[in-house]
Structure formats: C-alpha cells, structure tokens
Amino acid sequence: MTLPSSSPIRVLRTIQQVRQWRLSCLLNRESVGLVPTMGALHAGHCSLVSQSLKENDRTVVSIFVNPSQFAPHEDLEAYPRTLDTDMETLSNFKGKQVDAIFVPKISEMYPSGITLDVNKQKGAFVSVLGCSEQLEGAQRPQFFRGVATIVTKLLNVVTPDQIYFGQKDAQQYVVIKNLVKDLLINTNVRVMPTSRESYGLALSSRNAYLSDPAKKRAAVIYEALHTGEEYYNKHSQGNQVKSSEIIERIMPIFNEADFEFEMEYLAVSHPESLENLEYVEPGVGAIVSTAIRVPKENSDEKIRLLDNILLK
Numbered sequence: 296m297t298l299p300s301s302s303p304i305r306v307l308r309t310i311q312q313v314r315q316w317r318l319s320c321l322l323n324r325e326s327v328g329l330v331p332t333m334g335a336l337h338a339g340h341c342s343l344v345s346q347s348l349k350e351n352d353r354t355v356v357s358i359f360v361n362p363s364q365f366a367p368h369e370d371l372e373a374y375p376r377t378l379d380t381d382m383e384t385l386s387n388f389k390g391k392q393v394d395a396i397f398v399p400k401i402s403e404m405y406p407s408g409i410t411l412d413v414n415k416q417k418g419a420f421v422s423v424l425g426c427s428e429q430l431e432g433a434q435r436p437q438f439f440r441g442v443a444t445i446v447t448k449l450l451n452v453v454t455p456d457q458i459y460f461g462q463k464d465a466q467q468y469v470v471i472k473n474l475v476k477d478l479l480i481n482t483n484v485r486v487m488p489t490s491r492e493s494y495g496l497a498l499s500s501r502n503a504y505l506s507d508p509a510k511k512r513a514a515v516i517y518e519a520l521h522t523g524e525e526y527y528n529k530h531s532q533g534n535q536v537k538s539s540e541i542i543e544r545i546m547p548i549f550n551e552a553d554f555e556f557e558m559e560y561l562a563v564s565h566p567e568s569l570e571n572l573e574y575v576e577p578g579v580g581a582i583v584s585t586a587i588r589v590p591k592e593n594s595d596e597k598i599r600l601l602d603n604i605l606l607k
C-alpha cells in the first residue's frame with residue numbers, strides 16, 4: 296500500500312499528520328476540499344474528486360470503511376477493499392492533482408474503541424434527529440448514526456472549506472446537510488449528480504459483488520425511476536402531482552423485471568426533510584428513492600442497491 300516515490304500525493308495516516316497538513320494549507324491561505332469515501336473507488340467517486348479539484352486549492356480524499364455504519368449482520372468484512380488500486384486511481388488525475396489521501400486505522404478514528412452492537416457503543420456517537428427513522432434509517436437503524444459520527448469526526452479533523460457527497464446516497468447527504476446546519480459547522484456541503492453505467496445502473500462500490508449480466512439486469516432500477524421522472528415532468532407543468540401516481544408508473548417496470556428482487560422501500564420524499572409526500576409541488580420537488588435487493592448470479596444471496604431520482 297504505497298504510492299510511487301515520485302507521486303506528489305501525501306498519504307496521511309494519523310490525525311496529527313492531517314492537522315499539520317491542514318495547518319500548512321491555512322498558512323498558505325489555500326482552500327481545502329474533502330471527499331469522504333469508503334474506497335473501492337469508481338467513476339462516481341472520481342466525479343466528486345474532480346469537482347473538489349476545480350473548486351478548491353487543495354483536495355484530500357479519505358478512505359475508511361467505517362465500522363459504525365454497519366450492523367453486525369451486514370457486509371463489513373466482505374466490503375471491497377482495494378487500497379492499492381484506489382491510490383493508483385487517485386494518482387491518475389489529469390492536470391491538477393489530489394494533494395493528500397487520509398487512510399486512518401480504526402483506532403485512530405475511534406480512540407475509545409468500537410463495537411458493532413449499537414446498544415453497546417461507548418464514547419461520543421452523534422445521534423441524528425429528524426429523518427433518522429425513515430427509509431434507510433428504518434432499514435438500517437445504525438446507518439445514519441454511524442455516518443453522522445464518522446463525518447463529524449472527519450470534519451473536526453480536516454475542517455474543510457467544502458465537503459463532497461454524491462446524489463446516489465441522497466438520504467445520507469440530507470442528513471449531513473442538516474447536521475452541518477444544526478451543529479453550526481463551518482463548511483459548505485456540495486452534492487454531485489449520480490454517475491451511471493451507459494445502461495443506467497448507478498455506479499456503486501457494491502456493484503463489485505455482481506457479475507456483468509446481473510448488473511445489466513439491475514439497470515431496471517434506473518429504468519423504473521426514470522419512468523416516474525418522465526411522468527412527473529409531463530404532468531407537473533404548473534401542477535402538483537400525486538405521489539401515488541408516480542409510484543403507479545414505476546412499479547409495473549419493476550414487476551416486469553426478469554429476476555426475483557426484494558424491494559425494501561420506494562418512497563417519494565421531501566428533498567430537504569425526507570418527509571413522505573402525498574403530492575409533489577413543482578419548485579419544491581422531491582426525491583424518489585428506492586433500496587432493492589437484487590440476486591447475485593447462481594446464488595441465493597441478494598445484494599442491496601440504492602438509487603434515486605431528483606424531481607424538480
């Protein structure tokens with residue numbers, strides 16, 4: 296896990312190293328962008344990095360598979376870890392380069408230790424009020440608390456001018472925006488559009504669990520959401536549109552899919568509060584989001600994928 300000695304990218308492993316790096320940026324009056332990731336980098340992550348490179352003097356990418364956002368039965372152990380390839384990917388940006396990669400150990404980020412059992416976690420974990428019990432929050436109760444905790448820690452360590460998230464994990468960025476606002480954290484939360492395969496499937500590190508044919512089949516997720524978007528765009532010219540009508544356009548596409556899937560939720564939510572919406576008002580808009588478990592090829596195992604569409 297090393298970069299070529301000629302690489303200008305600094306690999307920071309401790310909080311102290313990050314703080315020193317950050318201080319040097321401050322002394323040079325350089326703005327800093329932070330892109331938090333769990334690694335297994337793909338073009339979606341790279342779009343966040345490119346944006347940060349454009350908008351800041353310096354960019355740091357964190358790579359940390361955060362245990363506290365996984366429940367004990369989830370895929371923490373199996374989660375793809377491809378640090379060498381990730382470092383290569385981050386070294387290969389054309390033009391302006393990433394300045395630093397932060398790759399902390401678990402003990403660095405969780406000095407009081409950590410257990411995956413949310414009821415036994417000690418130390419300062421960040422509770423998220425409001426939207427934590429809906430959608431992802433209902434399906435993965437530990438998820439928002441874990442994400443809010445690690446992102447707060449990263450913000451405390453890096454103090455970036457801007458922090459970058461992807462539209463794909465819509466509920467995550469809504470939670471983070473609320474957290475930054477409510478805890479009066481001095482950073483700008485930037486959200487970048489979802490990068491997709493040419494056939495529509497949202498890029499995701501967990502796609503690595505699927506074969507190419509299984510990924511192609513999973514493209515039905517985007518096809519279905521896009522059908523809902525088209526319906527909304529056609530009927531929303533100055534009018535509110537009933538959420539149930541949007542859902543009624545989306546569901547048949549899923550039902551015609553030629554594989555067995557499990558839908559955890561399909562919801563039309565307010566873009567800022569994530570409250571369930573009965574009607575979508577043009578100008579206010581909505582997030583139509585879904586979590587689907589799609590089968591791996593030749594296996595009973597199902598992989599959980601997220602996607603969403605932003606209605607304007």
Ligand SMILES: Nc1ncnc2c1ncn2[C@@H]1O[C@H](COP(=O)(O)OP(=O)(O)OP(=O)(O)O)[C@@H](O)[C@H]1O
Pocket residue numbers: 331332333334338339340342343459460461462463464487488489490491497498499500501502
């Ligand atoms: N397809 C994508 N387009 C744009 N941003 C993305 C995309 N996929 C992930 N991101 C963003 O990259 C950041 C890091 O995400 P993460 O490392 O968890 O990757 P991921 O692909 O979302 O992984 P997972 O499969 O675990 O959901 C998050 O802000 C996430 O929203």
Ligand SMILES: CC(C)(CO)[C@@H](O)C(=O)[O-]
Pocket residue numbers: 331332333359361364442445446464467
């Ligand atoms: C924001 C994040 C890096 C926190 O671990 C993670 O949830 C992710 O990659 O989306």
Ligand code: BAL
Pocket residue numbers: 364464
């Ligand atoms: N991108 C979301 C990270 C997670 O599912 O844990």
